[in-house]
Amino acid sequence: MINAKETASVRRRFEKLFKNILIPFDLSTHSTRAFKVAVDVAKKYDSKLTLLTCLEGDAWHHKFYDARADAELIKKQKKASQKHLEKLETIARKNNVSVKSQIITSKSVVNDIVVFAKSRKYDLIVIGSHGRTGLDKAILGSVANGVSQKARCPVLIVK
Numbered sequence: 001m002i003n004a005k006e007t008a009s010v011r012r013r014f015e016k017l018f019k020n021i022l023i024p025f026d027l028s029t030h031s032t033r034a035f036k037v038a039v040d041v042a043k044k045y046d047s048k049l050t051l052l053t054c055l056e057g058d059a060w061h062h063k064f065y066d067a068r069a070d071a072e073l074i075k076k077q078k079k080a081s082q083k084h085l086e087k088l089e090t091i092a093r094k095n096n097v098s099v100k101s102q103i104i105t106s107k108s109v110v111n112d113i114v115v116f117a118k119s120r121k122y123d124l125i126v127i128g129s130h131g132r133t134g135l136d137k138a139i140l141g142s143v144a145n146g147v148s149q150k151a152r153c154p155v156l157i158v159k
Contacts, residue, residue: 020047020121021123041156088101117151
């Protein structure tokens with residue numbers, strides 16, 4: 001049985017560990033679950049949250065590729081993402097959690113998340129997993145898996 005003094009000691013260590021938490025967010029229900037977990041962690045340890053959305057740009061280069069169509073798609077995705085992120089920021093603030101969001105255009109989502117986290121010295125990444133297995137995972141890959149393998153900080157994968 002852990003006594004109150006030991007519990008307080010563990011809590012102080014976690015408060016120092018997870019001051020800045022990054023939540024990569026792709027508008028999926030899996031990301032929403034990860035966000036909820038991150039808010040709970042932030043409330044307990046007085047952490048600051050950053051929501052990061054990576055919009056995939058330049059994904060389909062080909063000689064028949066129309067860059068204007070890609071730019072229009074990115075613009076629409078950014079608008080939808082901003083609207084959703086604003087709702088999540090409101091939820092976090094109602095829970096007395098400090099939050100900000102950022103949207104970036106990405107050529108490699110996994111690498112860009114890892115570089116973003118490292119360059120800004122995040123203490124924890126909380127990311128949702130789509131739970132792909134087998135052939136789907138081999139073909140489509142797994143952002144959560146890639147981030148967990150490449151990140152230098154702890155990664156909490158939420159299913």
